[in-house]
Amino acid sequence: MTASAVMVPTGAEMMKRLVESAGAAREPAADMADLAEMIRTFLSVEARRDTRVRLGGNLFDVVVTGAGVQASAVVALMDEIQGGCGPVIADESGWFYWLVPPNSSSRWEAHTHAVCLGAPHTITLPSLNRTVPPGPYWFRPSASDRLVPTGPLREALAQLRPEPTPHAALEARLGITP
Numbered sequence: 249m250t251a252s253a254v255m256v257p258t259g260a261e262m263m264k265r266l267v268e269s270a271g272a273a274r275e276p277a278a279d280m281a282d283l284a285e286m287i288r289t290f291l292s293v294e295a296r297r298d299t300r301v302r303l304g305g306n307l308f309d310v311v312v313t314g315a316g317v318q319a320s321a322v323v324a325l326m327d328e329i330q331g332g333c334g335p336v337i338a339d340e341s342g343w344f345y346w347l348v349p350p351n352s353s354s355r356w357e358a359h360t361h362a363v364c365l366g367a368p369h370t371i372t373l374p375s376l377n378r379t380v381p382p383g384p385y386w387f388r389p390s391a392s393d394r395l396v397p398t399g400p401l402r403e404a405l406a407q408l409r410p411e412p413t414p415h416a417a418l419e420a421r422l423g424i425t426p
Contacts (some may be wrong), residue, residue: 265414298383299376304367308395309353309406310337311346312414313362315387319344320408323388326396326404334396338387343414345371345384346396356398362405363414364398 303309313319313339323344326333337345353366378385 300370300372300374301367302367303369303371304350304353306350308347309361309364309366310351310371310399310400311348311364312418313344313346313405314410314412314414315342315344316411318408321408322404322410325408326401327353329400330394330397332391333388336388336389336395336396337371337384339384340381342412344387346401347390347400348396348401352398359402359405361409361413363418
């Protein structure tokens with residue numbers, strides 16, 4: 249076969265093949281729904297609006313602890329370990345919500361001073377400029393893609409034992425038992 253006999257598809261033929269391989273019209277790829285939700289969440293938080301998000305998926309899970317003096321000491325320890333603690337949300341009810349890597353809840357073992365939650369639970373992310381009450385606020389603001397690593401956090405919580413423990417409150421509010 250000579251070089252002149254090679255059939256090169258036209259632009260229209262290439263487009264037709266791409267459209268046919270894309271699947272049914274108006275049916276988004278399975279991972280596009282998660283991406284769209286992630287983008288909407290980011291835009292809402294960036295626009296300085298509180299935003300309710302699902303835990304798990306590709307974003308993050310949360311570890312819930314008391315927000316007392318011992319929990320503040322855990323933040324200081326994580327500052328040393330991480331070179332600046334990852335994101336922590338506080339609320340007026342006296343709880344810290346440590347943003348940890350996604351799917352951490354599936355690997356989290358029972359802990360006397362903390363509970364790790366993932367899907368199907370949700371959390372309200374405060375707007376990026378909210379660093380004081382009322383409502384949830386950033387005790388440690390979110391910095392780029394940094395999350396709180398569960399291993400060092402778990403060890404620090406076991407050592408410093410923040411009170412009160414979240415177990416009874418989560419059981420009463422969400423029906424979650426340790």
